[in-house]
Amino acid sequence: TGRIFTCILLLLSLSGTFSKYVYIKKKKSWNEAQSFCREHHTDLAPVSNEQDNLKLGKLGNSNDYIWIGLKKNSSESQKWMWSGGREVSSFFWASGQPDNQPEQVYGVIYNNKWRDYPDDNFHFFCYSDFEFNSGFNRKPMKGSQNRRNMLSF
Numbered sequence: 001t002g003r004i005f006t007c008i009l010l011l012l013s014l015s016g017t018f019s020k021y022v023y024i025k026k027k028k029s030w031n032e033a034q035s036f037c038r039e040h041h042t043d044l045a046p047v048s049n050e051q052d053n054l055k056l057g058k059l060g061n062s063n064d065y066i067w068i069g070l071k072k073n074s075s076e077s078q079k080w081m082w083s084g085g086r087e088v089s090s091f092f093w094a095s096g097q098p099d100n101q102p103e104q105v106y107g108v109i110y111n112n113k114w115r116d117y118p119d120d121n122f123h124f125f126c127y128s129d130f131e132f133n134s135g136f137n138r139k140p141m142k143g144s145q146n147r148r149n150m151l152s153f
């Protein structure tokens with residue numbers, strides 16, 4: 001029975017969400033980039049930790065500013081949030097950043113460091129969520145629109 005239990009634990013640990021970064025070589029404003037990611041992937045990319053940050057550094061062109069899903073909340077709190085509403089857990093600002101100028105409400109990544117930046121047209125990083133279930137079927141989740149529909153059922 002110990003063996004069966006181990007098997008079940010193994011299967012359980014294999015189900016969950018996996019996400020993948022995608023580098024989009026199209027120059028778009030932050031908001032256009034967000035719409036593009038939501039339509040074709042899941043959303044503009046969040047960065048949860050140093051590892052994510054390094055992954056993006058390898059994936060993108062390091063000589064350019066590239067949008068990530070970082071945006072300053074327009075409410076009074078002026079908090080930095082990920083596109084879709086998640087809070088930012090670790091920050092990787094370049095030295096001297098953020099400047100906190102009123103128009104610098106979007107986040108770019110450059111050489112693994114972040115800068116707050118006013119709107120402009122840059123390449124961007126999306127991410128795609130995949131769901132693993134116990135049958136090892138990988139099901140792409142099409143976009144936040146679908147997710148919202150699923151939540152409302």
Ligand SMILES: [Ca+2]
Binds near residue numbers: 097099100104115117
């Ligand atoms: Ca700045």
